[in-house]
Amino acid sequence: MAQGSPVGTIDDIFVKIQENQKGVIDEALREQRGSVGRLLSLDHAMKAWEDLLTNEPEGTLIINGRREFGRAIYLACGGHYGAAFAGLRLYLELSFAAIFFSANELKRRKWLADSYDFSWSAALNEADGVLSSDFVGAFNQSAVVDAQSYKAKAAAVYRDCSQFIHGKESSTSTIPSQLVYSQNTLEQWCKLASDAIECVQVLFFSRYGQELLPSDSGSVENTMLETIAHLPSVRKILETPRTENGQ
Structure with missing residues (x-):
């Protein structure tokens, strides 16, 4: 600390930021409780996919992706909007990377080795x-047609989030x-987040739906209802x- 700086200044700064953020969260929940609550509910429901795939090689990426989505919700409600858009893009990257590497073991291992x-x-x-007709058709033929429109939606969400990360004036202003x-x-963020999680649901269904559904408990199917x-x-x-085990 520079000579002459008042003791406690750093503490005071962060306490003030914390107080400001609490006010932002209070106002956000007062004005957008429905939208935020829906995203939290969808995030919680996605744990069913996480539990189903946690032991797969790509499971860690799926877990990390969901963690970033939850963190992004908190950042958005707290007024850290730039970081929230960045977190949403990272959620998409991790989720799509998980599915990409699920069918590319060599590339997954090279990625782990940072090569x-x-x-x-x-x-x-x-x-x-991972949403192409060729890819989806190899894992879940019935989902080929439905998956097509989500390539454009995922690309649009990713691009919108990237505008904030790259400092595009039209967005950051x-x-x-x-x-x-x-x-x-x-x-705006809640709309993009809703689109993002919908794309990921389609992605997971396209990759695993034919193989793993219907599930014994029906919990995974419940994530898709809304x-x-x-x-x-x-x-x-x-x-x-x-199956009878799931009745």
């Missing part, structure tokens, strides 16, 4: 990306320069009777 970089553009490649509540920014139950391929699974 391979995951590419978002490769993951969304039209020919063989909408974020308050101080730690205050912004209704428009939080609404968001993607309208898709014909998902409806087919939801209407399939569970």
